[in-house]
């Protein structure tokens with residue numbers, strides 16, 4: 001078995017939605033990022049890359065590479081899943097926490113879990129997504145940005 005963890009932050013900016021776990025969530029602000037700024041997928045990719053000791057998301061998808069400008073982060077996750085399989089592992093389970101005051105994630109959790117499970121090629125029961133505020137403290141609490149952390153456990157296939 002292998003275990004990994006990941007963490008990602010993006011600042012709010014212009015826009016009317018945020019991408020969370022591949023799901024478009026309406027919001028009064030967008031996210032500033034090179035790609036689509038999907039903190040859930042970025043944290044989850046880093047958890048998988050970390051479990052495999054294969055660097056991090058920037059190792060595989062450089063923020064200086066124009067190919068990833070505005071990119072759909074789901075392709076990053078599918079790449080991580082492919083590497084996992086190539087290395088002889090399958091997903092045991094993942095647990096993701098979104099950190100921020102808004103948008104509220106609860107109403108979107110079922111869709112996010114379905115989306116992540118589809119890209120990882122696993123049963124949705126292996127994917128946990130939850131959210132917390134920081135009780136209005138810190139940069140997330142002030143509504144300056146949104147964060148996510150993720151853990152992934154990989155099993156020998």
Ligand SMILES: Nc1ccn([C@@H]2O[C@H](COP(=O)(O)O)[C@@H](O)[C@H]2O)c(=O)n1
Pocket residue numbers: 098099100101102103104105106107130131132133134135
């Ligand atoms: N962006 C968020 C933040 C929180 N939630 C849900 O609200 C619950 C209470 O949050 P606390 O930080 O006050 O513990 C939390 O357990 C989540 O269910 C959310 O959906 N979206």
Ligand SMILES: C[C@@]1(CO)OP(=O)(O)OP(=O)(O)OC[C@H]1O
Pocket residue numbers: 008009032033034035036037038042057058059061062063068069071
């Ligand atoms: C995803 C990449 C590449 O487009 O850029 P961003 O969208 O800015 O996201 P970040 O979480 O900073 O990860 C680094 C890069 O790999």
